[in-house]
Amino acid sequence: MPRLIATPTVIPAAGSKPKVIREFVGQVNTGHSHASVAQMSSPSGWVEPGQRPDFQEMTVVLKGSLQVESETETFTVDAGQAIITEAGEWVRYSTPGPEGAEYIAICLPAFSPDSVHRDE
Secondary structure (H helix, E strand, C coil): CCCCCCCCEEECCCCCCCCEEEEEECCCCCCCCCCEEEEEEECCCEECCCECCCCEEEEEEEEEEEEEEECCCEEEEECCCEEEECCCCCEEEEECCCCCEEEEEEEECCCCHHHHCECC
16 A cells, blocks of 8 residues: 655765765665665765675755765766665765755665764
8 A cells, every 4th residue: 555755754864065865765764674765965065984884875956966985986976867886885965166066866775874884
């Protein structure tokens, strides 16, 4: 049976400036552990600590641009583009551009603080 998710849960975010995470589907808002879907809003100048997560993450940028660093490359993902990062690979997200970014992140399995493994 279909289930309407009327409102997301706002989750605290890591990083150098306030970023808003609105989880629509995932461990917190719906109890799903196999996948999570969240809308992110990050301001210009936001930088998140690097991480080596236990989940694959697919990110679609809706507005602005998102910078995604791996151990070997740095990507700029603009509005209308997407990027896939793989479980077990080091990655760091930031929004150095003047607009910041608005984007959707889908994690398989679902994001959890215990599975993100952020740099210390």
